[in-house]
Amino acid sequence: MFRSVVAELPADAPRVALHSVxxxxxxxxxxxxxxxxxxxxxxxxxxxxxxxxxxPEAEPAELAALADAAALRAHFIAEVRLGALAMKPGEINRHVQALLGLREMRxxxxxxxxxxxxxxxxxxxxxxxxxxxxxxxxxxxxxxxxxxxxxxxxxxxxxxxxxxxxxxxxxxxxxxxxxxxxxxxxxxxxxxxxxxxxxxxxxxxxxxxxxxxxxxxxxxxxxxxxxxxxxxxxxxxxxxxxxxxxxxxxxxxxxxxxxxxxxxxxxxxxxxxxxxxxxxxxxxxxxxxxxxxxxxxxxxxxxxxxEIGAWRERAPEPEGPELGALLGTARVLDAGRGEQVVALCLDLARHLYLQEHVIDATPVLPAAAALEITAEAAATLWPGWKVVEVREFRLMKGVELKEPARALRVLVSPPPYGSSEGFEVVAALQSELAAGRFITHYKGVVRLEQQLPAGERIVPRPHREKSLTVDRAYGEWLFHGPRFQVIEGFGGLSQQGAGTAVRSTHPSAWLRGVPADAAGWVFDPALLDAAAQMAWLWARAFRDESALPAKFGRVVRYAERFPERLRMEYERIPSDDPTLIRANVVFSDERGEPVMLIEELESIASAALNRLGGSARTAIDA
Incomplete structure (x- = not known):
């Protein structure tokens, strides 16, 4: 294997004269x-x-007067429309670039x-x-x-x-x-x-x-x-x-x-x-x-x-380094065609929260956790950048754990465009159906930038149509276990939404073997899930239905770490689809400064889901 080495050159190193050459x-x-x-x-x-x-020594005077690509392109388009020139759009672009190249040469x-x-x-x-x-x-x-x-x-x-x-x-x-x-x-x-x-x-x-x-x-x-x-x-x-x-x-x-x-x-x-x-x-x-x-x-x-050498040495090993809270001991692999793969394993023994997110007796990966896994994968692949948002994050097919463990992978495409300020990648959370055949469970776009953005100060809105207690929310209507129970109080509910007090979490509370001083989340999945819980609770209060999340339109984070106590403002977006619950959700600190925003959270509502209410159970082997 070739290795690059730093070679310091002496300040008095001889130089070859480059005159009259x-x-x-x-x-x-x-x-x-x-x-x-x-x-x-x-x-x-x-x-x-x-x-x-x-x-050529020079270009025609009528072209020389056109200063840039836009002016040249407009000129040739006009010539085509007048019938004086026969060119297709692609040919015009190539001709413009050729003229600019000749200008640069001259x-x-x-x-x-x-x-x-x-x-x-x-x-x-x-x-x-x-x-x-x-x-x-x-x-x-x-x-x-x-x-x-x-x-x-x-x-x-x-x-x-x-x-x-x-x-x-x-x-x-x-x-x-x-x-x-x-x-x-x-x-x-x-x-x-x-x-x-x-x-x-x-x-x-x-x-x-x-x-x-x-x-x-x-x-x-x-x-x-x-x-x-x-x-x-x-x-x-x-x-x-x-x-x-x-x-x-x-x-x-x-x-x-x-x-x-x-x-x-x-x-x-x-x-x-x-x-x-x-x-x-x-x-x-x-x-x-x-x-x-x-x-x-x-x-x-x-x-x-x-890193390349280290990957080759450890590639045959079943486990890789710690890459992120939910990723755990994952491996980074080259999938070809410029794509990269972060391979991970969900197991009930380590991922304790899965035992508290059970639907019809089967542990199911929450959409909020799937989003955090995707964000952690992007953060791992580009360590010098910050994940600032995930958008168009959609559920394709839920991830059920009918066995104690399940292998997953995050397939990440190469950046199709970008600048020194930021770029975006498409990421898909998948599992293998058969050798070489994969099914996509979640898919979205992750944006990375050098700095986190700034948000606008939040002014809470009153919601007085209905009241709700935490005991009733988690004891009768929701099915989420203790690790998901981060809503600590309701300011009230209305047709327009709801205002609640929530608390953030640390990976050590969700995962076995993670020390309390370990790095935190990219997006706190408990807070993301609290927004989805609020959609469920709103649907139950105003429609006597329950709702599961299907899409996070856009999730933006404004802070590296979330304070322990926050306020969650749930603002409903009207929808013509009677099965769809849509909302914008913003989390802010005690001063009203935003720490995370969710735009166009979409949940699918159904009265059939009411059967799950009150089925929360205490974590196994907590």
């Missing part, structure tokens, strides 16, 4: 390759740039020349051997030598491997790998000072949806190791494994919303243009013989490798 840069007119070449754009230096596109070349460098640009396919040989022969004929090479050409077409076409795979891999193979074939190493390739952390550590891109970069890394040995240490060979970049001088950088969310979720910092230029200049000015593969950018590289 001829440098070839594939893909050098755009993106991060162009950005770092500003370090070489100085009087006396010659930059030979290649790109796939033919570069701007970079002009900037290089303004800095004093001599610049050549050649439209070349780096995978075509005849074109590459002619290019290099021409450079040696015109300049007599080639001092440095920067192989920055690359193609990104992110998709899961199952969805990749052969042509797309070849475009991504061949541009980097075949391009490098042709370069080394026709280069004359006797005059070469440095060769550096632009690789990626995706090649070393992997990244969802970038199987082809990761393959291409890791192959380049290995080829560079071979070249260092073949050239006997006379050429400084390096593979710069870049992390994701922020904006460049004339471009948007490497980051899309999707890749930014994925990297940010792993604690990876974006490389700024200034930092990237300095890293590049430092690496190409080092003498030959140094490390070949260099990770460029801040991130938890060593920890990531250690």
């Amino acid at each position: 001829v440098v070839l840069a594939t893909g050098g007119a755009r993106g991060i390759t162009a950005e770092v070449l500003r370090e070489l754009a100085r009087p006396g230096n010659t930059l030979v740039l290649t790109g796939r596109s033919t570069l 701007a970079n070349i002009a900037d290089f020349r303004a800095s004093g460098a001599a610049v050549e640009y050649h439209a070349v396919d780096v995978t075509d051997e005849g074109s590459m040989r002619a290019l290099l022969d021409g450079v040696y004929a015109r300049h007599g030598r080639l001092d440095g090479v920067v192989h920055g050409a690359g193609v990104i077409e992110d998709k899961l491997i199952a969805d990749k076409s052969t042509a797309s795979w070849r475009r991504v891999v061949d541009t980097k790998v075949v391009g490098l193979l042709l370069l080394q074939k026709w280069l004359r190493p006797e005059s070469l000072k440095f060769l550096t390739v632009f690789s990626s952390v995706a090649g070393r550590y992997g990244n969802s949806g970038q199987g082809d891109y990761a393959t291409a970069n890791e192959l380049m890394n290995r080829i560079c190791e071979h070249l260092r040995g073949r050239w006997d240490g006379r050429v400084a060979v390096s593979a710069l494994c870049w992390g994701p970049w922020g904006p460049t001088k004339f471009g948007a950088g490497m980051v899309t919303a999707e890749t930014e969310a994925k990297f940010a979720a792993k604690g990876v910092t974006l490389v700024s243009a200034a930092v990237g230029r300095k890293l590049f200049a430092d690496e190409i000015s080092r003498p030959a013989g140094g490390p070949v593969e260099v990770v460029c950018g801040a991130g938890p590289w060593e920890r990531h490798e250690a």
